[in-house]
Amino acid sequence: NADVKYGEEMNYAITGIEPGAGVFQAAEKAVEEYGLDGWEVQASSSGAMATALGEAYENEEPIIVTGWSPHWKFAKYDLKYLEDPKEVFGGEETIHTMVREGLEDDLPEAYAVLDNFEWAAEDLEEVMLEITDGANPKEAASEWIEANEDKVAEWTEGVDEVSGDKIELVYVEWDTEIGSTNVIGTVLENIGYDVTITPLDNAVMWEAVATGEADGMVAAWLPGTHGELFEQYQDELVDLGGNLEGAKIGLVVPSYMNIDSIEDLDI
Ligand code: PBE
Structure with a gap:
Protein backbone atom coordinates (compact mmCIF):
# COMPACT_ATOMS: atom_id res chain seq x y z
CA ASN A 1 0.00 0.00 0.00
CA GLU A 92 -12.89 30.25 0.53
CA GLU A 93 -11.74 33.00 2.81
CA THR A 94 -11.42 36.75 2.65
CA ILE A 95 -8.48 38.63 4.13
CA HIS A 96 -9.76 41.61 6.13
CA THR A 97 -8.22 44.85 7.31
CA MET A 98 -8.62 45.62 11.04
CA VAL A 99 -7.80 48.91 12.72
CA ARG A 100 -7.91 50.18 16.27
CA GLU A 101 -10.83 52.16 17.60
CA GLY A 102 -10.26 55.89 17.24
CA LEU A 103 -8.00 55.63 14.18
CA GLU A 104 -10.57 57.38 11.98
CA ASP A 105 -10.41 60.47 14.21
CA ASP A 106 -6.69 60.36 14.93
CA LEU A 107 -5.30 59.54 11.47
CA PRO A 108 -8.17 60.05 8.98
CA GLU A 109 -5.92 59.88 5.89
CA ALA A 110 -4.42 56.53 6.91
CA TYR A 111 -7.87 55.27 7.85
CA ALA A 112 -9.16 56.18 4.39
CA VAL A 113 -6.28 54.41 2.61
CA LEU A 114 -6.63 51.29 4.77
CA ASP A 115 -10.37 51.32 4.17
CA ASN A 116 -9.85 51.57 0.39
CA PHE A 117 -7.11 48.92 0.27
CA GLU A 118 -8.26 46.06 -1.91
CA TRP A 119 -6.41 43.96 -4.47
CA ALA A 120 -6.42 40.57 -6.15
CA ALA A 121 -4.62 37.34 -5.31
CA GLU A 122 -2.52 37.77 -8.49
CA ASP A 123 -1.30 41.16 -7.28
CA LEU A 124 -0.08 39.78 -3.98
CA GLU A 125 1.43 36.76 -5.74
CA GLU A 126 3.58 39.06 -7.88
CA VAL A 127 5.00 40.67 -4.77
CA MET A 128 5.53 37.31 -3.03
CA LEU A 129 7.35 35.84 -6.03
CA GLU A 130 9.75 38.80 -6.15
CA ILE A 131 10.50 38.38 -2.46
CA THR A 132 11.04 34.65 -2.68
CA ASP A 133 13.37 35.22 -5.62
CA GLY A 134 15.52 37.31 -3.33
CA ALA A 135 14.14 40.85 -3.43
CA ASN A 136 14.02 42.78 -0.19
CA PRO A 137 10.30 43.01 0.81
CA LYS A 138 10.37 46.79 0.88
CA GLU A 139 11.91 46.97 -2.60
CA ALA A 140 9.48 44.40 -3.97
CA ALA A 141 6.63 46.49 -2.55
CA SER A 142 7.96 49.71 -4.09
CA GLU A 143 8.38 48.02 -7.46
CA TRP A 144 4.84 46.69 -7.40
CA ILE A 145 3.51 50.13 -6.47
CA GLU A 146 5.40 51.77 -9.34
CA ALA A 147 4.09 49.20 -11.80
CA ASN A 148 0.50 49.50 -10.55
CA GLU A 149 -0.04 53.23 -10.15
CA ASP A 150 -3.65 53.01 -11.27
CA LYS A 151 -4.60 50.55 -8.53
CA VAL A 152 -2.75 52.47 -5.86
CA ALA A 153 -4.39 55.71 -7.04
CA GLU A 154 -7.77 54.19 -6.17
CA TRP A 155 -6.64 53.59 -2.60
CA THR A 156 -5.32 57.14 -2.18
CA GLU A 157 -7.96 58.98 -4.20
CA GLY A 158 -8.97 62.20 -2.47
CA VAL A 159 -6.59 61.55 0.43
CA ASP A 160 -4.44 64.49 1.52
CA GLU A 161 -0.72 64.12 2.13
CA VAL A 162 0.45 64.24 5.73
CA SER A 163 3.78 65.29 7.20
CA GLY A 164 5.42 62.60 9.24
CA ASP A 165 2.55 61.38 11.43
CA LYS A 166 3.48 58.06 13.02
CA ILE A 167 1.57 54.89 12.28
CA GLU A 168 2.30 51.32 13.31
CA LEU A 169 1.04 48.29 11.40
CA VAL A 170 1.44 44.80 12.84
CA TYR A 171 1.69 41.52 10.94
CA VAL A 172 2.97 37.96 11.17
CA GLU A 173 5.95 36.80 9.14
CA TRP A 174 3.86 34.71 6.77
CA ASP A 175 4.72 35.20 3.09
CA THR A 176 1.31 36.65 2.31
CA GLU A 177 1.45 39.15 5.15
CA ILE A 178 5.06 40.15 4.53
CA GLY A 179 3.96 41.09 1.01
CA SER A 180 0.69 42.86 1.82
CA THR A 181 1.98 44.74 4.86
CA ASN A 182 5.03 46.04 3.00
CA VAL A 183 2.86 47.25 0.12
CA ILE A 184 0.27 49.09 2.21
CA GLY A 185 3.01 50.36 4.55
CA THR A 186 4.91 51.81 1.61
CA VAL A 187 1.75 53.39 0.19
CA LEU A 188 1.22 55.13 3.55
CA GLU A 189 4.85 56.21 3.59
CA ASN A 190 4.45 57.67 0.10
CA ILE A 191 1.69 59.99 1.33
CA GLY A 192 3.89 61.19 4.17
CA TYR A 193 3.46 58.83 7.12
CA ASP A 194 6.30 57.64 9.32
CA VAL A 195 5.44 53.95 9.15
CA THR A 196 6.59 51.18 11.45
CA ILE A 197 5.74 47.59 10.61
CA THR A 198 6.15 45.16 13.47
CA PRO A 199 6.15 41.35 13.15
CA LEU A 200 4.37 39.54 15.98
CA ASP A 201 2.84 36.20 16.83
CA ASN A 202 -0.70 35.82 15.45
CA ALA A 203 -2.62 36.13 18.73
CA VAL A 204 -0.41 39.03 19.83
CA MET A 205 -1.06 40.82 16.52
CA TRP A 206 -4.82 40.68 17.11
CA GLU A 207 -4.43 41.77 20.71
CA ALA A 208 -2.20 44.72 19.76
CA VAL A 209 -4.87 46.17 17.46
CA ALA A 210 -7.70 45.43 19.91
CA THR A 211 -5.93 47.21 22.78
CA GLY A 212 -4.90 50.10 20.53
CA GLU A 213 -1.19 49.44 21.02
CA ALA A 214 -0.92 49.16 17.26
CA ASP A 215 -2.91 51.08 14.65
CA GLY A 216 -3.92 48.31 12.30
CA MET A 217 -3.24 45.17 10.30
CA VAL A 218 -4.20 43.73 6.93
CA ALA A 219 -3.85 40.08 7.98
CA ALA A 220 -7.23 38.88 9.30
CA TRP A 221 -8.26 35.64 7.55
CA LEU A 222 -12.03 35.16 7.85
CA PRO A 223 -14.40 33.55 8.46
CA GLY A 224 -12.46 30.39 9.34
CA THR A 225 -8.73 30.71 9.87
CA HIS A 226 -8.87 33.50 12.46
CA GLY A 227 -12.54 33.07 13.36
CA GLU A 228 -11.91 32.48 17.04
CA LEU A 229 -9.60 35.48 17.37
CA PHE A 230 -12.16 37.65 15.58
CA GLU A 231 -14.88 36.49 17.94
CA GLN A 232 -12.68 37.27 20.91
CA TYR A 233 -11.76 40.80 19.77
CA GLN A 234 -14.50 41.96 17.41
CA ASP A 235 -16.03 44.40 19.90
CA GLU A 236 -12.69 46.09 20.49
CA LEU A 237 -11.56 46.74 16.93
CA VAL A 238 -12.86 48.15 13.66
CA ASP A 239 -13.34 45.71 10.77
CA LEU A 240 -12.70 47.58 7.51
CA GLY A 241 -13.79 44.61 5.42
CA GLY A 242 -12.01 42.53 2.83
CA ASN A 243 -8.76 43.50 1.12
CA LEU A 244 -8.40 40.22 -0.82
CA GLU A 245 -10.90 37.54 -1.81
CA GLY A 246 -10.42 33.90 -2.70
CA ALA A 247 -7.88 32.92 -0.06
CA LYS A 248 -7.71 29.34 1.18
N1 PBE B 1 -1.65 31.65 7.11
C1 PBE B 1 -1.29 32.81 6.32
C2 PBE B 1 -2.26 32.26 8.30
C3 PBE B 1 -3.10 33.32 7.78
C4 PBE B 1 -2.24 33.87 6.70
C5 PBE B 1 -2.59 30.88 6.34
C6 PBE B 1 -0.45 30.92 7.44
C7 PBE B 1 -2.86 31.34 9.35
O1 PBE B 1 -2.95 30.14 9.11
O2 PBE B 1 -3.21 31.82 10.43
Whole structure:
Protein backbone atom coordinates (compact mmCIF):
# COMPACT_ATOMS: atom_id res chain seq x y z
CA ASN A 1 0.00 0.00 0.00
CA ALA A 2 1.49 3.28 -1.20
CA ASP A 3 -0.01 5.20 1.71
CA VAL A 4 1.67 3.10 4.38
CA LYS A 5 4.97 3.74 2.65
CA TYR A 6 4.30 7.50 2.60
CA GLY A 7 3.48 7.54 6.31
CA GLU A 8 6.67 5.73 7.18
CA GLU A 9 8.77 7.84 4.82
CA MET A 10 7.42 11.00 6.43
CA ASN A 11 7.64 9.63 9.95
CA TYR A 12 3.90 10.32 10.20
CA ALA A 13 4.71 14.03 10.35
CA ILE A 14 2.85 16.88 8.72
CA THR A 15 5.22 19.80 8.22
CA GLY A 16 3.56 22.69 10.00
CA ILE A 17 4.35 26.37 10.47
CA GLU A 18 4.05 28.65 13.53
CA PRO A 19 1.73 27.01 16.08
CA GLY A 20 -0.20 30.30 16.45
CA ALA A 21 -1.34 30.12 12.81
CA GLY A 22 -4.92 29.17 12.12
CA VAL A 23 -3.83 26.63 9.52
CA PHE A 24 -1.65 24.89 12.11
CA GLN A 25 -4.53 24.60 14.54
CA ALA A 26 -6.86 23.41 11.77
CA ALA A 27 -4.30 20.73 10.84
CA GLU A 28 -4.27 19.46 14.42
CA LYS A 29 -8.04 19.37 14.35
CA ALA A 30 -7.91 17.42 11.08
CA VAL A 31 -5.60 14.81 12.64
CA GLU A 32 -8.25 14.38 15.32
CA GLU A 33 -11.35 14.44 13.15
CA TYR A 34 -9.99 12.11 10.48
CA GLY A 35 -8.64 9.76 13.17
CA LEU A 36 -5.08 9.99 11.89
CA ASP A 37 -3.64 8.06 14.81
CA GLY A 38 0.10 8.36 15.08
CA TRP A 39 0.31 11.45 12.83
CA GLU A 40 1.68 14.68 14.24
CA VAL A 41 1.67 18.27 13.04
CA GLN A 42 5.20 19.54 13.60
CA ALA A 43 5.63 23.14 14.68
CA SER A 44 8.05 25.09 12.53
CA SER A 45 8.09 28.46 10.79
CA SER A 46 6.69 29.50 7.43
CA GLY A 47 10.23 29.92 6.10
CA ALA A 48 11.38 26.50 7.32
CA MET A 49 8.24 24.88 5.91
CA ALA A 50 8.98 26.38 2.49
CA THR A 51 12.58 25.15 2.64
CA ALA A 52 11.48 21.64 3.60
CA LEU A 53 8.93 21.64 0.77
CA GLY A 54 11.54 22.78 -1.75
CA GLU A 55 14.01 20.11 -0.66
CA ALA A 56 11.46 17.30 -0.72
CA TYR A 57 10.24 18.50 -4.13
CA GLU A 58 13.72 18.47 -5.63
CA ASN A 59 14.22 14.88 -4.47
CA GLU A 60 10.66 13.82 -5.35
CA GLU A 61 10.14 12.74 -1.77
CA PRO A 62 6.75 12.71 -0.08
CA ILE A 63 5.85 15.68 2.11
CA ILE A 64 2.64 17.14 3.52
CA VAL A 65 2.63 20.79 4.53
CA THR A 66 0.13 23.16 6.09
CA GLY A 67 -0.44 25.36 3.07
CA TRP A 68 -2.38 28.39 1.95
CA SER A 69 -3.17 30.52 -1.07
CA PRO A 70 -2.32 32.97 -2.37
CA HIS A 71 1.24 31.69 -2.12
CA TRP A 72 4.24 31.66 -4.45
CA LYS A 73 4.76 27.91 -3.88
CA PHE A 74 1.98 27.14 -6.38
CA ALA A 75 3.86 29.07 -9.08
CA LYS A 76 7.19 27.39 -8.29
CA TYR A 77 6.04 23.80 -7.77
CA ASP A 78 3.33 21.51 -9.04
CA LEU A 79 1.20 21.06 -5.91
CA LYS A 80 -2.31 20.07 -4.88
CA TYR A 81 -4.56 20.55 -1.88
CA LEU A 82 -5.69 17.29 -0.29
CA GLU A 83 -9.46 17.01 -0.42
CA ASP A 84 -11.09 17.75 2.91
CA PRO A 85 -14.54 16.10 2.86
CA LYS A 86 -15.16 16.97 6.51
CA GLU A 87 -14.40 20.65 5.72
CA VAL A 88 -12.11 21.05 8.70
CA PHE A 89 -10.16 23.75 6.82
CA GLY A 90 -13.31 25.59 5.72
CA GLY A 91 -13.93 27.07 2.30
CA GLU A 92 -12.89 30.25 0.53
CA GLU A 93 -11.74 33.00 2.81
CA THR A 94 -11.42 36.75 2.65
CA ILE A 95 -8.48 38.63 4.13
CA HIS A 96 -9.76 41.61 6.13
CA THR A 97 -8.22 44.85 7.31
CA MET A 98 -8.62 45.62 11.04
CA VAL A 99 -7.80 48.91 12.72
CA ARG A 100 -7.91 50.18 16.27
CA GLU A 101 -10.83 52.16 17.60
CA GLY A 102 -10.26 55.89 17.24
CA LEU A 103 -8.00 55.63 14.18
CA GLU A 104 -10.57 57.38 11.98
CA ASP A 105 -10.41 60.47 14.21
CA ASP A 106 -6.69 60.36 14.93
CA LEU A 107 -5.30 59.54 11.47
CA PRO A 108 -8.17 60.05 8.98
CA GLU A 109 -5.92 59.88 5.89
CA ALA A 110 -4.42 56.53 6.91
CA TYR A 111 -7.87 55.27 7.85
CA ALA A 112 -9.16 56.18 4.39
CA VAL A 113 -6.28 54.41 2.61
CA LEU A 114 -6.63 51.29 4.77
CA ASP A 115 -10.37 51.32 4.17
CA ASN A 116 -9.85 51.57 0.39
CA PHE A 117 -7.11 48.92 0.27
CA GLU A 118 -8.26 46.06 -1.91
CA TRP A 119 -6.41 43.96 -4.47
CA ALA A 120 -6.42 40.57 -6.15
CA ALA A 121 -4.62 37.34 -5.31
CA GLU A 122 -2.52 37.77 -8.49
CA ASP A 123 -1.30 41.16 -7.28
CA LEU A 124 -0.08 39.78 -3.98
CA GLU A 125 1.43 36.76 -5.74
CA GLU A 126 3.58 39.06 -7.88
CA VAL A 127 5.00 40.67 -4.77
CA MET A 128 5.53 37.31 -3.03
CA LEU A 129 7.35 35.84 -6.03
CA GLU A 130 9.75 38.80 -6.15
CA ILE A 131 10.50 38.38 -2.46
CA THR A 132 11.04 34.65 -2.68
CA ASP A 133 13.37 35.22 -5.62
CA GLY A 134 15.52 37.31 -3.33
CA ALA A 135 14.14 40.85 -3.43
CA ASN A 136 14.02 42.78 -0.19
CA PRO A 137 10.30 43.01 0.81
CA LYS A 138 10.37 46.79 0.88
CA GLU A 139 11.91 46.97 -2.60
CA ALA A 140 9.48 44.40 -3.97
CA ALA A 141 6.63 46.49 -2.55
CA SER A 142 7.96 49.71 -4.09
CA GLU A 143 8.38 48.02 -7.46
CA TRP A 144 4.84 46.69 -7.40
CA ILE A 145 3.51 50.13 -6.47
CA GLU A 146 5.40 51.77 -9.34
CA ALA A 147 4.09 49.20 -11.80
CA ASN A 148 0.50 49.50 -10.55
CA GLU A 149 -0.04 53.23 -10.15
CA ASP A 150 -3.65 53.01 -11.27
CA LYS A 151 -4.60 50.55 -8.53
CA VAL A 152 -2.75 52.47 -5.86
CA ALA A 153 -4.39 55.71 -7.04
CA GLU A 154 -7.77 54.19 -6.17
CA TRP A 155 -6.64 53.59 -2.60
CA THR A 156 -5.32 57.14 -2.18
CA GLU A 157 -7.96 58.98 -4.20
CA GLY A 158 -8.97 62.20 -2.47
CA VAL A 159 -6.59 61.55 0.43
CA ASP A 160 -4.44 64.49 1.52
CA GLU A 161 -0.72 64.12 2.13
CA VAL A 162 0.45 64.24 5.73
CA SER A 163 3.78 65.29 7.20
CA GLY A 164 5.42 62.60 9.24
CA ASP A 165 2.55 61.38 11.43
CA LYS A 166 3.48 58.06 13.02
CA ILE A 167 1.57 54.89 12.28
CA GLU A 168 2.30 51.32 13.31
CA LEU A 169 1.04 48.29 11.40
CA VAL A 170 1.44 44.80 12.84
CA TYR A 171 1.69 41.52 10.94
CA VAL A 172 2.97 37.96 11.17
CA GLU A 173 5.95 36.80 9.14
CA TRP A 174 3.86 34.71 6.77
CA ASP A 175 4.72 35.20 3.09
CA THR A 176 1.31 36.65 2.31
CA GLU A 177 1.45 39.15 5.15
CA ILE A 178 5.06 40.15 4.53
CA GLY A 179 3.96 41.09 1.01
CA SER A 180 0.69 42.86 1.82
CA THR A 181 1.98 44.74 4.86
CA ASN A 182 5.03 46.04 3.00
CA VAL A 183 2.86 47.25 0.12
CA ILE A 184 0.27 49.09 2.21
CA GLY A 185 3.01 50.36 4.55
CA THR A 186 4.91 51.81 1.61
CA VAL A 187 1.75 53.39 0.19
CA LEU A 188 1.22 55.13 3.55
CA GLU A 189 4.85 56.21 3.59
CA ASN A 190 4.45 57.67 0.10
CA ILE A 191 1.69 59.99 1.33
CA GLY A 192 3.89 61.19 4.17
CA TYR A 193 3.46 58.83 7.12
CA ASP A 194 6.30 57.64 9.32
CA VAL A 195 5.44 53.95 9.15
CA THR A 196 6.59 51.18 11.45
CA ILE A 197 5.74 47.59 10.61
CA THR A 198 6.15 45.16 13.47
CA PRO A 199 6.15 41.35 13.15
CA LEU A 200 4.37 39.54 15.98
CA ASP A 201 2.84 36.20 16.83
CA ASN A 202 -0.70 35.82 15.45
CA ALA A 203 -2.62 36.13 18.73
CA VAL A 204 -0.41 39.03 19.83
CA MET A 205 -1.06 40.82 16.52
CA TRP A 206 -4.82 40.68 17.11
CA GLU A 207 -4.43 41.77 20.71
CA ALA A 208 -2.20 44.72 19.76
CA VAL A 209 -4.87 46.17 17.46
CA ALA A 210 -7.70 45.43 19.91
CA THR A 211 -5.93 47.21 22.78
CA GLY A 212 -4.90 50.10 20.53
CA GLU A 213 -1.19 49.44 21.02
CA ALA A 214 -0.92 49.16 17.26
CA ASP A 215 -2.91 51.08 14.65
CA GLY A 216 -3.92 48.31 12.30
CA MET A 217 -3.24 45.17 10.30
CA VAL A 218 -4.20 43.73 6.93
CA ALA A 219 -3.85 40.08 7.98
CA ALA A 220 -7.23 38.88 9.30
CA TRP A 221 -8.26 35.64 7.55
CA LEU A 222 -12.03 35.16 7.85
CA PRO A 223 -14.40 33.55 8.46
CA GLY A 224 -12.46 30.39 9.34
CA THR A 225 -8.73 30.71 9.87
CA HIS A 226 -8.87 33.50 12.46
CA GLY A 227 -12.54 33.07 13.36
CA GLU A 228 -11.91 32.48 17.04
CA LEU A 229 -9.60 35.48 17.37
CA PHE A 230 -12.16 37.65 15.58
CA GLU A 231 -14.88 36.49 17.94
CA GLN A 232 -12.68 37.27 20.91
CA TYR A 233 -11.76 40.80 19.77
CA GLN A 234 -14.50 41.96 17.41
CA ASP A 235 -16.03 44.40 19.90
CA GLU A 236 -12.69 46.09 20.49
CA LEU A 237 -11.56 46.74 16.93
CA VAL A 238 -12.86 48.15 13.66
CA ASP A 239 -13.34 45.71 10.77
CA LEU A 240 -12.70 47.58 7.51
CA GLY A 241 -13.79 44.61 5.42
CA GLY A 242 -12.01 42.53 2.83
CA ASN A 243 -8.76 43.50 1.12
CA LEU A 244 -8.40 40.22 -0.82
CA GLU A 245 -10.90 37.54 -1.81
CA GLY A 246 -10.42 33.90 -2.70
CA ALA A 247 -7.88 32.92 -0.06
CA LYS A 248 -7.71 29.34 1.18
CA ILE A 249 -5.95 27.06 3.66
CA GLY A 250 -5.42 23.29 3.73
CA LEU A 251 -3.00 20.41 3.57
CA VAL A 252 -0.82 20.64 0.48
CA VAL A 253 1.29 17.93 -1.20
CA PRO A 254 3.36 17.69 -4.39
CA SER A 255 1.26 16.50 -7.34
CA TYR A 256 3.57 13.49 -7.80
CA MET A 257 2.18 12.01 -4.58
CA ASN A 258 -0.35 9.30 -5.11
CA ILE A 259 -2.96 10.56 -2.61
CA ASP A 260 -5.87 12.94 -3.10
CA SER A 261 -7.70 13.20 0.19
CA ILE A 262 -6.92 13.65 3.86
CA GLU A 263 -8.95 10.49 4.33
CA ASP A 264 -6.21 8.57 2.45
CA LEU A 265 -3.92 9.16 5.44
CA ASP A 266 -6.11 7.14 7.78
CA ILE A 267 -4.07 3.94 7.62
N1 PBE B 1 -1.65 31.65 7.11
C1 PBE B 1 -1.29 32.81 6.32
C2 PBE B 1 -2.26 32.26 8.30
C3 PBE B 1 -3.10 33.32 7.78
C4 PBE B 1 -2.24 33.87 6.70
C5 PBE B 1 -2.59 30.88 6.34
C6 PBE B 1 -0.45 30.92 7.44
C7 PBE B 1 -2.86 31.34 9.35
O1 PBE B 1 -2.95 30.14 9.11
O2 PBE B 1 -3.21 31.82 10.43
